[in-house]
Amino acid sequence: MEGAILVPAPSSPLSSTSLPSVTLTQDELKKIAAYKAVEYVESGMVLGLGTGSTAKHAVDRIGDLLRQGKLHNIVGIPTSRKTHEQAVSVGIPLADLDSHPVIDLAIDGADEVDPHLNLVKGRGGSLLREKMVEGACRKFVVIVDESKLVKHLGGSGLAMPVEIVPFCWKFTARRLQNLFEDSGCVAKLRTSSGANGEPYVTDNGNYIVDLYFKEDIGDLKAASDVILQLAGVVEHGMFLDMATTVIVAGEMGITVKNK
Secondary structure, eight states: OOOOEEEEGGGSTTOOTTOTTOOOOHHHHHHHHHHHHHTTOOTTOEEEEOOSHHHHHHHHHHHHHHHTTSSOSOEEEESSHHHHHHHHHTTOOBOOTTTOSSEEEEEEEOSEEOTTOOEEOOTTSOHHHHHHHHTTEEEEEEEEEGGGBOSSTTTTSSOEEEEEOSTTHHHHHHHHHHHTGGGTOEEEEOBOSSSSOOBOOOTTSOEEEEEEOSSOOOOHHHHHHHHHTSTTEEEESEEOSOOSEEEEEETTEEEEEEO
16 A cells, blocks of 8 residues: 555645634544545546445535536446435436446445455445445545544444345344354344334345454455355445545545555
8 A cells, every 4th residue: 555645634625724723523524535535536537426424525526516617527326326316416417337337436435444445335225336336446535534444344343234135134144143253243134213123125125234343353355255155145345455545534634545
């Protein structure tokens, strides 16, 4: 990985030179990172449009630049129904992978980023489409605030999602948990928000099992392989060797990490 580049916070659209000690909210940090990522966008590009609270800022910014005439001939490939609706609302022309199998640039957030720029994604529920789109791009720019940096994937203690088919989901969840028994894995079916406890259903009609680890799971590629070998698993939320650039917004400014 190339050396990180630090860009002072006052260069961002949200920071203020008159208030250098201002404490930024997490959402403001996300917006700073998103705006920096959109600087990579050029007219005529096919763009992968990510999903989530950070990527939302990038989609809004691209729409703003189109309306201002600063970008032209942009085509977006959304990674979820929610992003599709947002992109339409801000005037971004859309297509899909069938018509554009190679994408110039994708911009998306991440739930965790390790020192090698491996990612955990999918806590927003869109991991399959995100991986399909971002796996087809020439450049994948990831935007996060500094709270998402971890020493190893799973290190935040939060979920590592696995999308599975609904058929016999308990059987699949048990098998996933058993795979990582040595790492203290607990597998939980994701449920929809609200009191009814119904399973969360992805845009693809599948369920998500969230894996929680107490210890490092070790070799990530080996972990990826054993998960994907299980019948009933559709995809997992580890994005390995996919990010080409990670933009991290923190109180001291923006750090750009390149693969």
